[in-house]
Structure formats: structure tokens, C-alpha cells
Amino acid sequence: MQWTRKDLLGLYDLSAEEITLILDTAEEFKKVSQRRVKKVPALRGKTVVNFFVEPSTRTRVSFELAEQRLSADVVNMQAQASSLLKGETLLDTVRNIEALQVDLVVMRHSAPGAQNFIARNLGCGVVNAGDGAHEHPTQALLDIFTMREKLGSVKGLQVAIVGDILHSRVARSNIWGLLKLGAQVTVAGPATLVPREFESIGVRVCHNLDEAIRNADVVNLLRIQHERQTADFFPSIGEYSKFFGIRPDTMKKLKPETLIMHPGPINRGVELAGEVADGKNSVILEQVTNGLAIRMAVLYLVAGCVQK
Amino acid sequence: MQWTRKDLLGLYDLSAEEITLILDTAEEFKKVSQRRVKKVPALRGKTVVNFFVEPSTRTRVSFELAEQRLSADVVNMQAQASSLLKGETLLDTVRNIEALQVDLVVMRHSAPGAQNFIARNLGCGVVNAGDGAHEHPTQALLDIFTMREKLGSVKGLQVAIVGDILHSRVARSNIWGLLKLGAQVTVAGPATLVPREFESIGVRVCHNLDEAIRNADVVNLLRIQHERQTADFFPSIGEYSKFFGIRPDTMKKLKPETLIMHPGPINRGVELAGEVADGKNSVILEQVTNGLAIRMAVLYLVAGCVQK
Amino acid sequence: MQWTRKDLLGLYDLSAEEITLILDTAEEFKKVSQRRVKKVPALRGKTVVNFFVEPSTRTRVSFELAEQRLSADVVNMQAQASSLLKGETLLDTVRNIEALQVDLVVMRHSAPGAQNFIARNLGCGVVNAGDGAHEHPTQALLDIFTMREKLGSVKGLQVAIVGDILHSRVARSNIWGLLKLGAQVTVAGPATLVPREFESIGVRVCHNLDEAIRNADVVNLLRIQHERQTADFFPSIGEYSKFFGIRPDTMKKLKPETLIMHPGPINRGVELAGEVADGKNSVILEQVTNGLAIRMAVLYLVAGCVQK
Numbered sequence: 060m061q062w063t064r065k066d067l068l069g070l071y072d073l074s075a076e077e078i079t080l081i082l083d084t085a086e087e088f089k090k091v092s093q094r095r096v097k098k099v100p101a102l103r104g105k106t107v108v109n110f111f112v113e114p115s116t117r118t119r120v121s122f123e124l125a126e127q128r129l130s131a132d133v134v135n136m137q138a139q140a141s142s143l144l145k146g147e148t149l150l151d152t153v154r155n156i157e158a159l160q161v162d163l164v165v166m167r168h169s170a171p172g173a174q175n176f177i178a179r180n181l182g183c184g185v186v187n188a189g190d191g192a193h194e195h196p197t198q199a200l201l202d203i204f205t206m207r208e209k210l211g212s213v214k215g216l217q218v219a220i221v222g223d224i225l226h227s228r229v230a231r232s233n234i235w236g237l238l239k240l241g242a243q244v245t246v247a248g249p250a251t252l253v254p255r256e257f258e259s260i261g262v263r264v265c266h267n268l269d270e271a272i273r274n275a276d277v278v279n280l281l282r283i284q285h286e287r288q289t290a291d292f293f294p295s296i297g298e299y300s301k302f303f304g305i306r307p308d309t310m311k312k313l314k315p316e317t318l319i320m321h322p323g324p325i326n327r328g329v330e331l332a333g334e335v336a337d338g339k340n341s342v343i344l345e346q347v348t349n350g351l352a353i354r355m356a357v358l359y360l361v362a363g364c365v366q367k
Numbered sequence: 368m369q370w371t372r373k374d375l376l377g378l379y380d381l382s383a384e385e386i387t388l389i390l391d392t393a394e395e396f397k398k399v400s401q402r403r404v405k406k407v408p409a410l411r412g413k414t415v416v417n418f419f420v421e422p423s424t425r426t427r428v429s430f431e432l433a434e435q436r437l438s439a440d441v442v443n444m445q446a447q448a449s450s451l452l453k454g455e456t457l458l459d460t461v462r463n464i465e466a467l468q469v470d471l472v473v474m475r476h477s478a479p480g481a482q483n484f485i486a487r488n489l490g491c492g493v494v495n496a497g498d499g500a501h502e503h504p505t506q507a508l509l510d511i512f513t514m515r516e517k518l519g520s521v522k523g524l525q526v527a528i529v530g531d532i533l534h535s536r537v538a539r540s541n542i543w544g545l546l547k548l549g550a551q552v553t554v555a556g557p558a559t560l561v562p563r564e565f566e567s568i569g570v571r572v573c574h575n576l577d578e579a580i581r582n583a584d585v586v587n588l589l590r591i592q593h594e595r596q597t598a599d600f601f602p603s604i605g606e607y608s609k610f611f612g613i614r615p616d617t618m619k620k621l622k623p624e625t626l627i628m629h630p631g632p633i634n635r636g637v638e639l640a641g642e643v644a645d646g647k648n649s650v651i652l653e654q655v656t657n658g659l660a661i662r663m664a665v666l667y668l669v670a671g672c673v674q675k
Numbered sequence: 676m677q678w679t680r681k682d683l684l685g686l687y688d689l690s691a692e693e694i695t696l697i698l699d700t701a702e703e704f705k706k707v708s709q710r711r712v713k714k715v716p717a718l719r720g721k722t723v724v725n726f727f728v729e730p731s732t733r734t735r736v737s738f739e740l741a742e743q744r745l746s747a748d749v750v751n752m753q754a755q756a757s758s759l760l761k762g763e764t765l766l767d768t769v770r771n772i773e774a775l776q777v778d779l780v781v782m783r784h785s786a787p788g789a790q791n792f793i794a795r796n797l798g799c800g801v802v803n804a805g806d807g808a809h810e811h812p813t814q815a816l817l818d819i820f821t822m823r824e825k826l827g828s829v830k831g832l833q834v835a836i837v838g839d840i841l842h843s844r845v846a847r848s849n850i851w852g853l854l855k856l857g858a859q860v861t862v863a864g865p866a867t868l869v870p871r872e873f874e875s876i877g878v879r880v881c882h883n884l885d886e887a888i889r890n891a892d893v894v895n896l897l898r899i900q901h902e903r904q905t906a907d908f909f910p911s912i913g914e915y916s917k918f919f920g921i922r923p924d925t926m927k928k929l930k931p932e933t934l935i936m937h938p939g940p941i942n943r944g945v946e947l948a949g950e951v952a953d954g955k956n957s958v959i960l961e962q963v964t965n966g967l968a969i970r971m972a973v974l975y976l977v978a979g980c981v982q983k
Contacts, residue, residue, distance in 0.1 A: 104406045
């Protein structure tokens with residue numbers, strides 16, 4: 060099959076074939092970063108703007124390195140410094156970016172759907188680097204890439220996602236991608252953060268950790284954000300950790316080859332104990348490495364569909 | 368003619384021939400950004416520092432892209448992070464930049480004339496990216512480039528500049544450039560923002576919008592800055608907009624081919640209605656595109672005159 | 676001899692031969708920045724992350740230019756925007772950087788020894804760009820490079836370092852490097868900032884400026900930081916300047932060829948008068964130029980020892 064989209068907005072829209080094409084392309088690009096000269100001229104003379112309206116060093120650096128390794132010209136724009144503060148509309152801001160003959164905009168925004176709106180109105184390509192609680196497609200793709208690389212195939216895998224599912228774009232993008240590729244997904248956490256309604260989209264909902272992770276091939280732990288605590292979603296970080304954190308003794312309840320994943324940054328001692336993060340089942344740093352390959356693949360594919 | 372200046376500080380100093388040389392050079396560079404590979408090796412191995420003591424994402428990004436498309440090495444320096452906070456003099460800071468064997472400094476500063484002072488004291492080239500209410504030469508050049516491109520010639524054009532002329536470096540640079548090239552300039556706005564004294568430099572002063580724009584070939588609208596309101600320059604944004612904003616019905620009073628220009632960012636509903644900004648007379652986004660070509664031309668020309 | 680370290684953490688650890696190798700390598704790289712095309716492909720396809728947990732425009736820009744002139748891919752990360760704020764450990768943050776297949780991390784941190792800890796735990800190379808009051812090795816190397824370039828040899832030189840020795844990483848790195856190369860070092864300043872204990876490491880301690888600089892071949896002035904004053908280290912900036920500042924009349928007490936050095940940024944009228952900073956004995960801007968060559972040399976040498 061051939062890639063035909065100028066944007067990557069979310070995994071909800073993609074077919075299993077499209078997701079597989081990205082994963083296959085990333086496999087090729089992963090080799091580039093292992094070479095002595097970690098560059099290919101694929102995007103030479105193309106321009107990518109990283110437009111982050113919500114701060115994120117980690118994701119921005121991963122995209123920026125991916126862009127440089129594809130030999131693109133790269134400019135960073137952060138919201139706080141941008142004209143948004145001067146009352147300009149978001150659409151006017153990105154139309155201005157496009158008018159600079161930019162090929163791709165990698166964009167993070169706190170409003171769900173902001174990138175969809177922008178992509179419809181621009182001729183240049185848009186890559187979603189996270190939009191509110193909606194989607195974070197490259198994160199889910201790197202998670203799925205890592206599962207496929209380690210376990211051979213995603214089809215039939217039992218994947219447990221544990222944490223604040225309600226507010227998580229990482230969880231949503233993972234769910235869409237995993238279901239399309241034939242995995243079985245369980246979401247787990249306190250009932251306030253994992254409402255029963257998630258069942259309607261085809262995942263199993265669990266409010267008990269042991270039950271959620273039994274027979275899991277993958278346990279993907281989400282970051283618990285301290286600000287949720289003040290909003291009455293759970294009584295305390297300590298209580299969350301006691302009931303849903305992964306400790307060395309929790310590992311005994313898992314199959315020996317179960318993968319421990321986390322999108323980072325880690326709260327050691329909250330979602331997972333330091334020994335687990337650094338243990339033999341953890342693939343957390345490999346996820347970071349694979350993120351670079353996924354972003355190179357996505358940028359390469361969408362750039363090929365931008366009309367100029 | 369040949370370019371002989373290592374700096375571009377303002378249009379006040381330039382001859383009509385020099386301005387025309389920049390416009391002609393920009394015409395060539397505009398084609399580069401329309402190619403598949405948007406780069407030329409003109410400044411390869413040269414270093415440009417973007418030194419912005421006053422924040423400006425929009426202008427910085429335009430310069431940064433221009434520099435990358437000329438294949439220069441680019442470093443950004445922002446004031447708030449700089450040694451200026453540690454009590455160093457501005458001249459010492461830029462002398463330090465120069466000591467790093469930098470070829471060009473693109474500089475924005477809130478003090479009028481800061482770049483003139485710096486340019487006299489440095490061997491490297493200085494490009495003014497805006498100095499207080501004094502000059503913003505690349506903005507005026509891109510405005511004039513757009514007029515010439517759309518209307519064939521600047522000589523004899525009727526150009527109305529509407530808004531806060533008193534505090535506007537964009538207006539000043541436009542006035543110098545347009546008068547040198549033989550255009551007729553009208554400045555318009557409330558009397559507090561458009562003092563009668565402007566007549567002494569050879570422009571028509573108008574305090575009535577209809578009168579100002581009658582027969583205009585170009586209407587260049589300046590951004591109204593909310594902070595002026597608190598300083599008693601005009602009673603309210605709403606009142607400003609009522610008397611000096613351009614609405615769809617205002618367009619009927621214009622010649623059908625009159626260009627609507629704006630340096631951005633736009634306050635939709637203040638200086639101009641959204642329908643006008645997006646309408647067929649508006650060349651606002653083309654101005655942005657042309658800004659890139661102008662900045663490539665300016666950087667290329669001054670770099671050729673820096674002794675190393 | 677051959678360079679064998681993947682990190683440069685401080686001058687305390689280096690042998691005289693290693694320091695000399697860096698200086699000799701920098702001599703070669705200094706020529707690159709004097710060429711028309713100021714680039715070599717030495718680090719092409721390598722990635723360098725400038726990770727500054729403590730802000731520093733001056734040092735960051737110097738490193739960034741050095742990296743670009745070696746043709747490396749460069750990404751900047753600043754602490755305030757980083758995941759450190761989200762509760763991630765420093766080691767997890769840098770492990771994430773390393774997982775992006777980065778070759779070198781140039782790091783500044785306010786905690787003495789932070790870079791030593793990080794370097795032990797990472798496979799990629801670490802260059803210390805300043806760690807608290809511990810070391811700032813590239814600054815000392817550029818100081819020593821400048822002395823050697825101007826005076827022929829460091830062996831036997833009389834070097835006076837004047838200022839806040841107690842809190843200065845620049846002083847510490849200079850002391851280690853200069854002693855190894857056979858110079859004689861005097862540290863001078865108020866007793867509160869220059870404790871007698873420094874004698875135990877092999878330097879002369881002086882609380883009187885005239886005595887300190889008599890017969891000096893080099894006087895290296897450190898920046899006086901205003902915040903020290905509030906901590907009762909000295910009564911007032913004016914008093915410090917009166918007793919330890921270098922004025923035109925102080926110059927008469929020096930040998931005619933004595934070098935005046937300063938790591939910048941300068942407080943004109945505090946550590947030294949403007950006339951002295953701009954005078955014929957000052958090599959302050961040459962230090963800046965040499966800093967680029969030193970950083971190119973260090974990055975080149977350590978990159979050659981990173982296993983990938």
C-alpha cells in the first residue's frame with residue numbers, strides 16, 4: 060500500500076494497513092540512528108516548524124532530532140513567545156507559518172482537535188504531537204512498535220494500560236491503534252479515572268490491578284499527575300501507588316516475559332518502583348529510542364504527500 | 368549598481384537605487400522558496416546570530432528560515448536569558464558575539480538607534496529587525512516588494528497608512544522607502560496618533576478615513592496596540608474601530624484593485640474585519656511570503672560586504 | 676599521546692599531557708574559524724545536546740557555534756522547560772537523552788559533581804559546561820590557551836587570579852590546569868572570599884592587590900556577583916572595587932606586557948575600569964575567540980572516544 064495523507068492527526072482515522080506501513084517504515088529508519096553518520100537526505104531543503112503551544116521538552120527534542128536526521132531545516136516556535144499573546148487567532152498564526160513556505164508543522168496544543176481544525180485549513184502537512192486529552196499518535200505508534208519488535212506481533216496480545224485513562228491522550232491513541240491491529244486492551248485504575256463507559260469502545264475496564272495485569276503481555280503505565288489529586292479524582296498519591304503502583308512483588312504475578320512500558324517522565328515510587336523501571340522487563344528506554352524512528356517515519360511519509 | 372553596506376539599519380539612509388537592488392535581488396530569491404529543495408549555498412560556513420532583546424516570534428522565525436535557506440549556521444539569543452541581566456553593557460555583549468567570529472547579527476531592540484550604535488562599533492554586519500519606534504526596514508521592504516509585484520511599479524502610487532503612526536517603526540520605514548521610490552503617502556488615524564507634524568517629512572496627514580483612502584492604490588493597516596488605549600491616545604478600541612477600521616462596506620469606497628496590507632499580527636474586528644483580511648483585495652499572507660525573500664536578499668547583500 | 680576519555684569533567688583529573696593535547700588541537704581548530712567557510716565535517720551525523728539546567732547564554736552560544744562548525748546536529752534543552760519540573764530524576768532525564776542515540780551531552784548544572792555522576796552512568800560523552808563552584812574546564816582551558824598563545828609557554832608564568840575565589844569554578848579549574856603546566860598561581864581578594872586554606876593546594880594567598888599582582892605575567896579578574904554582597908562576604912561593591920578593582924593607575928604597577936584577562940561578563944567600574952578592559956593589555960575578547968577553538972577541540976577529542 061501507499062501512504063496518501065498529508066497529516067498525521069490520530070490513530071482513530073488510520074487503517075491497520077496504514078499503521079503497519081508506519082511501523083515498517085520506522086524499522087528502516089531505526090537503522091539510520093545506529094550508523095556512524097546518523098543522517099539521510101530524505102527531507103533536505105524541506106522546512107519543519109515545531110509549534111508547541113503547550114510546553115514539552117521531551118517530545119520536542121525527539122521530533123527535532125528526527126527532523127535533523129532527515130536533513131530538514133528546523134525552526135522551533137513556542138506559544139508563550141508567540142503572537143497568540145497579542146490576540147491573533149490560532150488559524151492566522153499557522154497561516155503565517157504556512158506562508159513562509161513551510162512543508163510540515165509539528166504541533167502540540169492543549170485543546171483537543173486543534174490540529175484537526177488546522178490541518179483542514181492548511182496546505183502544508185500537520186503532525187499531531189499531542190492535543191489535549193484527544194490523541195498523541197506518535198507516542199502510541201512507538202509503544203506499538205516496541206511491542207511488535209519485542210513480541211513479534213501485536214495481534215492477539217493482551218495489553219493492560221494502567222493509570223489516569225480519562226485524561227490521557229496516550230491511552231486513547233494506544234487503544235485505537237491496538238484494537239485495529241487485533242490486540243485485546245484492558246484499562247485499569249480508580250473508578251474516577253477509568254469510567255465504565257470505556258467498555259463501549261471495545262476495551263475491558265478493571266478497577267483492580269491484579270485482575271487487570273493477570274495474563275498481560277504488556278503493562279503500559281501512565282504518569283500520575285499530581286494536579287489530578289487536588290481535583291478529587293483520588294485521595295492521595297500514596298493511596299494511588301498502594302493500589303495501582305507496580306512494585307517488585309507485583310512482578311511475581313506477571314508472566315516472566317511481560318513488558319513494562321511507560322511514556323515518561325517516570326514518577327519513581329508512584330506508578331512504578333525504581334527496581335521495576337530499571338528491571339529486566341522494562342523497555343522504557345527502548346521506547347524512547349523507537350520514538351525517534353517512528354517520528355522519522357511519520358515525517359517522511361506525510362512530507363511525501365504535501366503538495367508544493 | 369553594487370551593494371556596499373555591511374549593515375541594513377533603515378530605509379532613511381538608502382538611495383532609491385539601493386532599495387531597488389534589494390527588491391530585484393529578492394525577486395531572484397523568491398524563486399528559491401518555490402523549489403523542491405528550498406536552499407542555496409550562498410552563506411554556507413557563515414554564522415548569523417539572531418539577537419532579540421525584544422521578543423518577536425514572527426520576525427525571528429522569518430529571519431531564521433531565510434538564514435537556513437541560505438545555508439548559514441544560525442544561533443538564537445534572547446535578551447531575557449542573556450548577560451544583559453547580569454549588568455553587562457549592550458556593546459560588550461555584541462562585542463562578545465563578534466569575537467565568536469560571527470558574520471552577521473540580526474538584532475531587535477526596544478531603544479531607537481541601538482542598532483546604529485552597535486553597527487558603528489562592530490566589524491560584522493548588523494541587520495535591524497526593529498528598533499523601538501525608529502525603523503523596521505525589512506518589513507517596509509517586503510511591503511514595497513509586494514506593491515511592486517502586484518501593481519508593477521511604486522512610482523506614482525497612492526499609499527495610505529492607517530493607524531498608530533506616531534509609535535510605528537513600520538510606518539516610518541515605509542514612509543522613507545515609498546517617498547524615495549516616488550510614491551505619494553497619506554498617513555491617517557486619530558489626531559493623537561497622527562500628529563500634523565508628519566507633513567514636514569513630505570506625507571499627507573488625514574484624520575478622516577474616507578478622505579485618506581479615496582483613490583488609494585494601497586491601504587496599509589497598522590496593528591492597534593491595546594496598551595495605547597490606557598495611555599489616553601484614544602477613548603476605546605471600539606471607537607477606534609468604528610472610525611478607522613476597514614469593514615466590507617468600506618471596501619466599496621475603494622478602487623476595485625486596491626491592495627489591503629497589514630504587517631500582522633491582525634486584530635480581526637479592530638483594524639479590519641475578518642472578511643476584509645480574507646477577501647480578494649488582501650495580500651497579507653503574500654506579504655509574509657515576500658518577507659522571506661526580502662530577508663534572504665538583505666542577508667545575502669550585506670554578508671558580501673563584511674570583511675573577514 | 677592519544678586522547679582516551681569520553682568525557683571532559685574537569686582539569687583536576689587531567690595530566691599535563693592531556694591538557695597540552697587539547698591546547699594543540701585547539702590551535703588547529705582556531706584556523707577553521709578564520710576561513711571563509713568556517714566549517715569542517717568532523718562531527719557530521721553526530722548529535723550533541725546542550726543541556727543547561729542553569730541558564731547561560733554566553734557559554735551555550737559558544738558551544739553551539741563550536742558544534743555547528745564541526746557539522747554536528749545540535750539540540751538545545753533548557754531546564755526550566757524540562758521534565759525536571761515534573762518530578763523526574765536527573766539521571767532519568769539524561770538517560771532519555773542518551774536513548775535518543777545522542778553522542779555528546781554538554782551540560783551545565785548548579786550542583787557540584789552533577790556531571791561526574793551523570794558521566795559514570797551514561798555511555799555517551801559528557802562535557803562539563805560548569806557545575807556549581809566545582810569546575811568549568813573549557814573556560815580555564817581557553818584562559819590557558821590565551822596565555823600560551825600570547826606568552827609562549829605556561830611553565831614558570833606568574834598568574835594572579837583576583838576576586839571571589841571561594842565560589843568560583845573558573846578559579847578552581849584555572850588553578851588545577853595552571854599548576855599542572857608549571858605556572859605559579861596567586862589568588863587574591865578579601866579574606867572572606869579568599870580563605871587561607873587555598874594554600875594547601877599549592878597556590879599563594881594574598882589579601883592585598885598590589886602584593887598579588889607585583890611581577891604577575893597574567894592578572895585574571897573574576898566577576899563580582901552582586902548577590903554575594905548581601906550574604907556578608909564584603910561590605911559594598913564600592914569598597915570591593917576600591918581595594919581590588921583594576922584602574923588605569925593600577926596598570927602602572929604591572930610589568931608592561933602583563934595580560935589582563937576576564938571570563939566575562941564584565942562589570943565595568945567594579946572589577947576593572949572600562950579603560951583597562953579596552954586597553955592594550957586586555958585580551959578579554961581574544962579569550963572569547965579562543966573559547967570557540969577550545970570547545971571545538973574538546974568536542975572533537977571526546978567524540979572520538981564515544982562507543983557507538
